[in-house]
Amino acid sequence: MSQRSFEGSGLRIYAILYLLFLYAPIALLPVFAFNSGTIIAFPLQGFTTDWFAQMSTNSTLRRALGNSLTIAVSASILATCLGIFAARATTRFEFPFKGGIMGLIMVPMVLPEIIVAMSLLVVLLGAGLQLSILTVIAGHTLICMPYAIAILSTAFSSLDKSLEEAAYDLGETRWGAFRLVTLPLVMPGIISSLLISFTISLDEFIIAFFLAGNEPTLPTYIFSQLRFPKQIPMIMALGTVLVVLSIVLLAIGEYFRRRGIARISGKDSGGFQ
Amino acid sequence: MARHGLDAEAKKGLTLIAPPLLYALAVLAAPLLTILTYSFLKDGYLEVIAEFTWGNYAQVLTDPIVRTIMLRSLIVAAMVTLVTVLLAFPIAYYVSFMVRPERKSMWLFLITIPFWTSYLIRVFLWKVILGYNGVINSTLTGLGIIDEPLTFILYNVNSIVLTLAHAYAPFAILPIFVALEKIDRSLLEAGRDLGESRAMTFWRVTLPLAMPGVIAATLIVFIPTIGDYVTPELIGGGKIPMIANLIQVQMLALDNRPLGSALAVTAMLTVALVSVVFLFLNRRFLRMRQ
Amino acid sequence: MSDDHRPMIECQAVQKYYGDYHALRGIDLAIREGEFFSLLGPSGCGKTTLLRTIAGFEGISSGAVLIDGKHMEDVPANKRPTNMVFQSYAIFPHLTVAQNVAFGLRRDPRGKAEKTALVEDVLKMVGLSGYGGRAAHELSGGQRQRVALARALILKPKVLLLDEPLSALDRKMREQMQVELIKLQRQIGITFVLVTHDQEEALVMSDRIAVMFEGEIAQLDGPEALYARPANRRVADFIGVMNFLPARILAETDEGARVEVAGLGEVELPRAQISRANPEDEGVMVGFRPETMTLMGPGQIHYQTRETGATIDEVVYYGDMTYYDLRLDGSARLDGRPRTVRISMRNVFGRDVQDVGTRTQLAWSPGSLVLFR
Numbered sequence: 013m014s015q016r017s018f019e020g021s022g023l024r025i026y027a028i029l030y031l032l033f034l035y036a037p038i039a040l041l042p043v044f045a046f047n048s049g050t051i052i053a054f055p056l057q058g059f060t061t062d063w064f065a066q067m068s069t070n071s072t073l074r075r076a077l078g079n080s081l082t083i084a085v086s087a088s089i090l091a092t093c094l095g096i097f098a099a100r101a102t103t104r105f106e107f108p109f110k111g112g113i114m115g116l117i118m119v120p121m122v123l124p125e126i127i128v129a130m131s132l133l134v135v136l137l138g139a140g141l142q143l144s145i146l147t148v149i150a151g152h153t154l155i156c157m158p159y160a161i162a163i164l165s166t167a168f169s170s171l172d173k174s175l176e177e178a179a180y181d182l183g184e185t186r187w188g189a190f191r192l193v194t195l196p197l198v199m200p201g202i203i204s205s206l207l208i209s210f211t212i213s214l215d216e217f218i219i220a221f222f223l224a225g226n227e228p229t230l231p232t233y234i235f236s237q238l239r240f241p242k243q244i245p246m247i248m249a250l251g252t253v254l255v256v257l258s259i260v261l262l263a264i265g266e267y268f269r270r271r272g273i274a275r276i277s278g279k280d281s282g283g284f285q
Numbered sequence: 286m287a288r289h290g291l292d293a294e295a296k297k298g299l300t301l302i303a304p305p306l307l308y309a310l311a312v313l314a315a316p317l318l319t320i321l322t323y324s325f326l327k328d329g330y331l332e333v334i335a336e337f338t339w340g341n342y343a344q345v346l347t348d349p350i351v352r353t354i355m356l357r358s359l360i361v362a363a364m365v366t367l368v369t370v371l372l373a374f375p376i377a378y379y380v381s382f383m384v385r386p387e388r389k390s391m392w393l394f395l396i397t398i399p400f401w402t403s404y405l406i407r408v409f410l411w412k413v414i415l416g417y418n419g420v421i422n423s424t425l426t427g428l429g430i431i432d433e434p435l436t437f438i439l440y441n442v443n444s445i446v447l448t449l450a451h452a453y454a455p456f457a458i459l460p461i462f463v464a465l466e467k468i469d470r471s472l473l474e475a476g477r478d479l480g481e482s483r484a485m486t487f488w489r490v491t492l493p494l495a496m497p498g499v500i501a502a503t504l505i506v507f508i509p510t511i512g513d514y515v516t517p518e519l520i521g522g523g524k525i526p527m528i529a530n531l532i533q534v535q536m537l538a539l540d541n542r543p544l545g546s547a548l549a550v551t552a553m554l555t556v557a558l559v560s561v562v563f564l565f566l567n568r569r570f571l572r573m574r575q
Numbered sequence: 576m577s578d579d580h581r582p583m584i585e586c587q588a589v590q591k592y593y594g595d596y597h598a599l600r601g602i603d604l605a606i607r608e609g610e611f612f613s614l615l616g617p618s619g620c621g622k623t624t625l626l627r628t629i630a631g632f633e634g635i636s637s638g639a640v641l642i643d644g645k646h647m648e649d650v651p652a653n654k655r656p657t658n659m660v661f662q663s664y665a666i667f668p669h670l671t672v673a674q675n676v677a678f679g680l681r682r683d684p685r686g687k688a689e690k691t692a693l694v695e696d697v698l699k700m701v702g703l704s705g706y707g708g709r710a711a712h713e714l715s716g717g718q719r720q721r722v723a724l725a726r727a728l729i730l731k732p733k734v735l736l737l738d739e740p741l742s743a744l745d746r747k748m749r750e751q752m753q754v755e756l757i758k759l760q761r762q763i764g765i766t767f768v769l770v771t772h773d774q775e776e777a778l779v780m781s782d783r784i785a786v787m788f789e790g791e792i793a794q795l796d797g798p799e800a801l802y803a804r805p806a807n808r809r810v811a812d813f814i815g816v817m818n819f820l821p822a823r824i825l826a827e828t829d830e831g832a833r834v835e836v837a838g839l840g841e842v843e844l845p846r847a848q849i850s851r852a853n854p855e856d857e858g859v860m861v862g863f864r865p866e867t868m869t870l871m872g873p874g875q876i877h878y879q880t881r882e883t884g885a886t887i888d889e890v891v892y893y894g895d896m897t898y899y900d901l902r903l904d905g906s907a908r909l910d911g912r913p914r915t916v917r918i919s920m921r922n923v924f925g926r927d928v929q930d931v932g933t934r935t936q937l938a939w940s941p942g943s944l945v946l947f948r
Contacts, residue, residue: 023379037410053418098305105298117309124512126529131316154312178665182679251406258401
């Protein structure tokens with residue numbers, strides 16, 4: 013047993029060091045966001061909230077934020093809706109070329125984003141279409157869809173098939189069975205799919221960089237400002253806000269995921285209706 | 286008539302899959318086919334000439350600059366993958382085997398949080414840490430260990446590897462963790478019971494069983510790394526481009542779409558080839574387990 | 576009950592293919608009104624497929640399914656006068672017990688108070704009075720089973736379909752639920768169709784049983800007839816334990832056959848005791864159940880007509896029963912191989928378990944033999 017505990021404590025120290033490595037860059041964010049020095053370097057100067065104030069009055073940033081939110085909300089809803097179709101098809105039905113079709117739909121997960129962005133750009137330019145946030149939404153929907161499908165497939169496949177049959181057997185229509193039984197039970201999956209897609213889209217840089225035309229999004233705005241040293245403290249403040257936001261969103265997602273598990277296995281009564 | 290039941294089900298399945306499939310065809314398959322076509326066409330000034338040629342691929346394979354960049358991308362991606370997976374395995378092992386079950390999800394949560402924060406800012410922060418006046422240099426000079434800031438830690442391949450290894454850490458941990466979780470703990474006890482030492486049990490039982498997870502982790506890290514655009518721009522200072530940067534330059538800055546397309550197709554083929562090799566290895570491991 | 580033998584369910588030449596797989600191969604079946612009917616067979620025999628075609632979850636490739644005299648081929652599951660209890664119970668996990676039971680009443684025009692009273696009535700009928708407010712996950716296996724029953728019965732179906740409803744329960748609970756289901760069926764009088772792979776369960780619960788193999792009905796009979804006179808060797812193997820001894824037909828007429836049985840000698844067997852052998856069987860066999868013969872011992876009385884010498888090879892003690900493996904004298908006479916047969920004896924007060932190696936007599940009667948040819 014002593015060998016095991018020795019091994020355990022060695023690994024534990026490693027794990028803590030690893031977490032430090034993971035969190036080191038993020039830990040620096042608030043440090044520089046509240047540092048009054050204009051250069052991002054040690055030693056620190058004084059405490060200030062100026063950068064946050066500067067951030068809140070920046071109109072380009074506000075515009076970028078608006079664009080990013082529009083894109084992320086649209087892309088996450090579209091990806092999740094398409095994901096529901098795909099997840100249901102793949103968990104419930106056998107059909108010809110199933111493997112090939114699902115493979116194609118899941119490809120963006122393993123395709124470098126630069127290729128998605130470039131090939132879409134070539135087609136859009138070739139077709140003479142105007143680049144706008146709409147084209148970014150199209151690209152983001154495409155790359156979010158596989159993640160949505162992965163999450164939703166888990167939700168759909170953990171459902172007992174006979175639940176829907178039971179509802180149908182008890183006189184409901186197919187749609188009624190779906191709405192009254194399946195939908196409430198996969199709702200936690202739908203919510204996590206929306207959250208994950210939203211987060212992916214909000215953070216996506218390459219597609220937005222090439223397909224947005226002149227419209228800024230949060231990541232492309234950040235990228236453009238990183239070239240100007242005097243803008244960087246404000247970007248640190250923005251990063252701090254984004255980190256806090258991400259953690260809040262993740263926590264909400266985690267809550268719904270656990271509630272979904274509780275609902276199926278029965279640790280929490282929750283209760284729709 | 287005999288196939289009646291199957292056809293009805295197939296029809297329902299196909300109806301359901303139609304919207305996502307059509308979307309993928311329009312937004313993914315059609316553009317990919319377009320660049321595949323472009324890669325066989327000639328480049329004219331500001332336009333593409335509809336004339337078949339292998340020239341773009343010849344250029345991709347022979348141009349020393351292209352070759353250097355391709356090779357660099359492969360090496361960086363391979364190094365990042367190696368470092369990431371090697372660093373990740375002990376963490377996955379620790380969380381799966383040493384952490385109490387009720388605390389496992391908290392550990393996974395802690396590991397994934399940094400991944401969900403802005404990628405750009407995370408990459409940029411490594412520049413802050415490694416830079417001329419960065420955290421490391423200012424700390425070391427402040428402590429009097431060095432007189433001049435170290436310059437070899439930024440704007441080179443090592444810093445790109447470090448940054449990417451940090452960015453893709455959770456991608457490597459999760460699949461390995463899942464594979465380790467699936468291992469029946471009684472197998473390890475059986476290994477010990479049959480007289481193997483703890484280390485040998487790990488080597489002969491745990492590691493082979495975890496291999497599918499390791500292979501998945503390798504692929505999941507390798508694929509996005511080889512196509513990364515941001516890190517060479519920010520950390521490499523644009524001076525050590527990788528394949529993604531080259532594609533972008535050819536497509537947009539130089540407006541040579543056929544060559545850019547050929548580069549993109551070559552990159553995809555490389556990724557596909559590596560994936561196939563690893564999937565094949567995975568299948569071998571799965572077969573061994575039966 | 577005047578119209579006792581009117582068919583409630585009729586299957587006429589029902590064929591079902593899944594692609595190239597022939598799941599149902601011409602099922603002809605008439606299930607009577609008010610009957611407790613079982614579909615029994617090993618997994619993959621098509622019993623669940625047949626139940627699901629009656630429920631309407633599966634279409635049929637050809638043939639006809641009628642319920643209460645009406646053709647059902649174009650009637651979807653939600654419009655059929657049948658309701659189902661699923662193997663997994665399929666209790667809606669997001670609803671309470673009462674909401675589960677009331678699920679099928681959503682389109683019912685009756686008022687809310689009336690429905691609530693109805694739900695309470697049905698819950699009372701299945702022994703779950705007062706459980707309406709419970710969440711689904713707070714229920715035990717047996718309680719889930721009752722909710723599934725209540726949810727189906729509240730719609731007053733003409734037929735209740737039960738797909739292996741007891742297989743998830745432990746042995747004690749299963750035996751208790753078997754008795755309760757029989758009582759419930761008698762009380763409400765509707766037709767029950769049960770799918771099971773457990774022959775004991777089918778024998779305990781059913782009025783009639785259809786034994787299925789490979790998409791076909793091998794035998795349709797009452798439990799006693801099925802047990803005592805299996806129509807063929809396969810049914811005999813599937814239901815209970817049966818001993819087989821090689822035999823030789825000496826003479827055969829329309830009335831029956833005269834047979835020489837290894838270890839038992841010559842017997843006359845009437846036509847009713849002659850069944851079909853399996854195609855892969857080599858030669859003719861005679862079978863009998865372990866409890867139909869009597870092992871002789873001190874103070875043992877019996878009503879058998881014949882006796883054969885035997886040696887006790889093995890004794891397996893079960894508490895209430897003892898199994899004896901016996902080597903019959905002269906059992907090697909037909910093919911040179913000695914045979915052992917298994918005999919079961921109830922352990923009663925005053926009779927000791929006999930020892931291995933004891934020489935003894937086995938008493939039997941030709942009436943318990945079945946000839947498979």
